[in-house]
Amino acid sequence: MKARFHGILRFLLACLLPISAMAQGLRMPHAAIDISNDLVQAKWLASGKVNSAAGNLMRGAGVMASPAAAAGSETVVTDAGTVEGAVSADSKVRIFKGIPFAAPPVGALRWKAPQPAPSWTGVRKAADFGARCMQGRIYGDMVFRDNGPSEDCLYLNVWAPSASSSARLPVMVWIYGGGYAAGSASEPRQDGEILAKKGVVVVSFNYRLGVFGFLSHPELTKESAHSASGNYGLLDQVAALQWVRKNIAAFGGDPDNVTIFGESAGSFSVSALMASPLAQGLFQRAIGESGAYFSTTLSAQPLALAEEADQKFTDSIGAHSLEALRALPADALLDAALKQKAIWFSPIVDGYFLPDYVRSIFAGGRQSKVPLLAGWNADEGDFHGFFAGADPTAANFIARAHALFGDQADAFLKLYPAATDDQAKRSAQDLAGDQFIGFSTWRWIEAQAATGNSRVFRYEFDDAPPAPKGSTGPSRGAYHSAEIEFVFEALASKDLPWRPEDEKLSDLMSSYWTNFAKTGDPNGPGLPPWPAYGSQGNYQVMHLSASPHATPDEHRGRYQFLDALPPPKPAPPSGQRR
Numbered sequence: 001m002k003a004r005f006h007g008i009l010r011f012l013l014a015c016l017l018p019i020s021a022m023a024q025g026l027r028m029p030h031a032a033i034d035i036s037n038d039l040v041q042a043k044w045l046a047s048g049k050v051n052s053a054a055g056n057l058m059r060g061a062g063v064m065a066s067p068a069a070a071a072g073s074e075t076v077v078t079d080a081g082t083v084e085g086a087v088s089a090d091s092k093v094r095i096f097k098g099i100p101f102a103a104p105p106v107g108a109l110r111w112k113a114p115q116p117a118p119s120w121t122g123v124r125k126a127a128d129f130g131a132r133c134m135q136g137r138i139y140g141d142m143v144f145r146d147n148g149p150s151e152d153c154l155y156l157n158v159w160a161p162s163a164s165s166s167a168r169l170p171v172m173v174w175i176y177g178g179g180y181a182a183g184s185a186s187e188p189r190q191d192g193e194i195l196a197k198k199g200v201v202v203v204s205f206n207y208r209l210g211v212f213g214f215l216s217h218p219e220l221t222k223e224s225a226h227s228a229s230g231n232y233g234l235l236d237q238v239a240a241l242q243w244v245r246k247n248i249a250a251f252g253g254d255p256d257n258v259t260i261f262g263e264s265a266g267s268f269s270v271s272a273l274m275a276s277p278l279a280q281g282l283f284q285r286a287i288g289e290s291g292a293y294f295s296t297t298l299s300a301q302p303l304a305l306a307e308e309a310d311q312k313f314t315d316s317i318g319a320h321s322l323e324a325l326r327a328l329p330a331d332a333l334l335d336a337a338l339k340q341k342a343i344w345f346s347p348i349v350d351g352y353f354l355p356d357y358v359r360s361i362f363a364g365g366r367q368s369k370v371p372l373l374a375g376w377n378a379d380e381g382d383f384h385g386f387f388a389g390a391d392p393t394a395a396n397f398i399a400r401a402h403a404l405f406g407d408q409a410d411a412f413l414k415l416y417p418a419a420t421d422d423q424a425k426r427s428a429q430d431l432a433g434d435q436f437i438g439f440s441t442w443r444w445i446e447a448q449a450a451t452g453n454s455r456v457f458r459y460e461f462d463d464a465p466p467a468p469k470g471s472t473g474p475s476r477g478a479y480h481s482a483e484i485e486f487v488f489e490a491l492a493s494k495d496l497p498w499r500p501e502d503e504k505l506s507d508l509m510s511s512y513w514t515n516f517a518k519t520g521d522p523n524g525p526g527l528p529p530w531p532a533y534g535s536q537g538n539y540q541v542m543h544l545s546a547s548p549h550a551t552p553d554e555h556r557g558r559y560q561f562l563d564a565l566p567p568p569k570p571a572p573p574s575g576q577r578r
Helices: 002-015 038-046 210-214 218-223 232-251 265-275 303-316 322-327 330-339 358-363 394-415 421-451 500-519 556-563
Strands: 075-077 082-084 093-100 123-125 155-161 169-175 201-205 253-263 285-289 372-377 456-461 540-544 549-552
Touching (some): 169 265, 169 500, 201 232, 210 232, 218 303, 218 322, 232 253, 253 265, 253 500, 265 358, 394 421, 421 456, 421 556, 500 540
Parallel strands (some): 285 372
Antiparallel strands (some): 155 201
């Protein structure tokens, strides 16, 4: 967690000065970080909240099994063949891991749209997570239960209530975050077992990352039937949704009631899938947790600019043709990509998956017209970047405000006040969080409310997870990604001294999320009322905390101020992807 947070801080420090420069959306440099996951994994498994009946959870992808199912296992016939999963320790959930949803994207299929998974005979064992996609150790808060990274990584997992073989239950498809550089569907904080017990089928999947998922190149564009390149990771997401459409009924899910939900880059992906014509009809509801393609963080750049920058990278490593690029060993290619600093490989406006900028698609009402539940966390940012190395005092805050905003500084200071040093630090933190995540998510919510012809629900996650045992410092607040384990009721995946109010909030949030998946409305019996978002209700925001409650948006003026700032400067001609 700490390392991931520090990576975010580096991004904010690089982009905050000046404010207009933030609009360039620089791809973040990598920071190689490694930690030992054994303790967390052991405690998670020992908690009894994750099934271990299928054997060692740390093994790689499933292998062929004999037609005779093992005790406590389940078999399901998919379009590619029969898979054998397992049942949870309490027999309430059927669990299938490592099901291939596309062919391995290796060799000639590197930087190709995902192809159908090869069929098999007999019964394929689906007891272990598939390999995560190629990546470095980027974020220290990511704990994996797979067997390591590989190009052969397009696998998904299914958690289904045991009584659901023909129930046509709502389906929730999770998309992990990680800046399109890291992540995996094997993380324990994203385990779907407990969520499935609330009457939904949960699916999670891997998608290609970094240079493997988002490299653009003129030769790749030329060989494409769609004259596009670069969004292979997003095409993987579409392929996973197509697999759900074809196969989820066999697991008891309803292919006509699918909710996509994700956090950080996963939330950005949800907004992109809503905008993409390729994904229309593959889902009926959407949930976004912290982030959308409506601002400058992870901004999607035009294809031509991406091609120019990425070809400079490939030329720099001596690979001057597609044949040479595809012949490079995966580890060598990854190492080369991790060493360079100018490019953060992530989605672009390729003319195919994204025919236009996401914001323009929403403005024109061309997005998927589905109910949306979205929001962000109270402490997404950090105050240090705003002060640019100066002491975090009220006087320095005011001086900085005048330097950045000129004749708009007085209006800015009314929205981000600095009467005291403490208030100045809080306002600087709020601005950092707004620019990093809050503002883009607000724009997304506003756009869907305006043109989506569907109900929208907005939240703010305010709960500050407790500091680790023995820590002498304060809690980090409701930091970026803190809500994930609450949504999945997976608090036990982190070794923190959780309080009863945390457990209660986690149960509440998982109920809201699953209710929304079932009906398009998070409300339900016994839950605090969550009003829909819109002008008629004074833009209600559900505050998710130990005392959950809804209030009118108290900070609407901040987002309107940011929205009224001059547009970003044109992209630089250097070819660097920004």
